Amino acid sequence: MSHSQELQSATTDELRQSEMQITEDIAGFSGPCPSCGGREFATFQPAAFRVPIYACRNCRLHITRQPAVADGAEPDQVYEASYHTDYEKNAEKKTRTSSYRLCVVENAIEPGRLLDIGCSVGCFLRAAVARGWDAHGVDPSKYCVESCITHGLHARIGDMRHLDFPDESFDLINLRHVLEHDWELSDCVREMKRVLKTGGLLLVEVPSVDCWQVRLRGARYAKFWSPAHYHYYWFSRRALQNVMSQAGFEHVPLPLYGKMMSCGGFSDTLGFLLWRTHKLMRHWLYLSPLQVQAWHKT
Numbered sequence: 001m002s003h004s005q006e007l008q009s010a011t012t013d014e015l016r017q018s019e020m021q022i023t024e025d026i027a028g029f030s031g032p033c034p035s036c037g038g039r040e041f042a043t044f045q046p047a048a049f050r051v052p053i054y055a056c057r058n059c060r061l062h063i064t065r066q067p068a069v070a071d072g073a074e075p076d077q078v079y080e081a082s083y084h085t086d087y088e089k090n091a092e093k094k095t096r097t098s099s100y101r102l103c104v105v106e107n108a109i110e111p112g113r114l115l116d117i118g119c120s121v122g123c124f125l126r127a128a129v130a131r132g133w134d135a136h137g138v139d140p141s142k143y144c145v146e147s148c149i150t151h152g153l154h155a156r157i158g159d160m161r162h163l164d165f166p167d168e169s170f171d172l173i174n175l176r177h178v179l180e181h182d183w184e185l186s187d188c189v190r191e192m193k194r195v196l197k198t199g200g201l202l203l204v205e206v207p208s209v210d211c212w213q214v215r216l217r218g219a220r221y222a223k224f225w226s227p228a229h230y231h232y233y234w235f236s237r238r239a240l241q242n243v244m245s246q247a248g249f250e251h252v253p254l255p256l257y258g259k260m261m262s263c264g265g266f267s268d269t270l271g272f273l274l275w276r277t278h279k280l281m282r283h284w285l286y287l288s289p290l291q292v293q294a295w296h297k298t
């Protein structure tokens with residue numbers, strides 16, 4: 001199939017999908033949308049899914065009721081062993097990009113006490129410690145927490161809905177590829193707000209349905225819709241903004257470039273600039289299937 005035929009076919013499919021008005025009988029989900037309260041949804045079902053995905057017609061939050069394997073299963077059984085070992089194999093690269101990310105964040109907030117939710121094997125924690133943060137991590141996986149502790153990092157078992165920390169404990173919370181995994185969105189955001197200090201920053205990265213790949217390919221963008229990711233949600237910018245502002249967070253625009261690499265030499269600075277330019281271009285051109293937003297607790 002040629003590229004133009006493919007696009008035409010995708011558009012036809014999407015039109016057909018968008019005309020489908022969901023009823024309680026066939027959907028098993030009639031809302032309200034946890035982001036905007038809407039009750040009208042379009043539906044589609046990527047090939048690998050056993051249940052449909054519902055797209056809120058108002059805010060474009062995409063929702064599925066596919067039962068997470070985590071229902072009754074141990075977190076370490078949910079993901080294949082390769083999920084964590086792949087992280088360990090790429091630890092050096094992931095630690096470097098985490099450091100770049102902190103370079104940008106540190107323009108908005110001085111290093112202080114940080115919580116990485118879904119810390120995995122601790123790449124972000126390693127970068128944070130190296131940059132002078134008092135870094136703590138939580139992850140539901142025993143394997144990951146033990147790996148962090150082996151590397152001398154502070155980590156404990158937990159999830160974002162039940163954070164075993166006192167109120168106002170952290171200056172920064174990093175939430176990368178986590179929010180989409182819990183059905184109770186507002187409970188999660190409320191719990192993070194509780195442990196964040198007033199004036200603290202919450203950095204959120206989630207899958208973005210605003211990207212061109214989703215708009216053009218719809219359900220056929222299989223990599224994005226894989227059920228193996230165990231996502232309940234995929235966010236438009238507006239949907240994420242609704243969820244966060246309803247909880248009382250205030251959006252913070254992140255600076256374009258931020259601090260240069262303060263601990264490295266020329267190659268680190270160049271690497272940072274290339275990385276940041278690449279991220280921004282993908283963001284501006286709506287090419288990135290991910291979105292990053294920063295939020296202040298006021």
Ligand SMILES: [Zn+2]
Binds near residue numbers: 036056059061
């Ligand atoms: Zn909505």
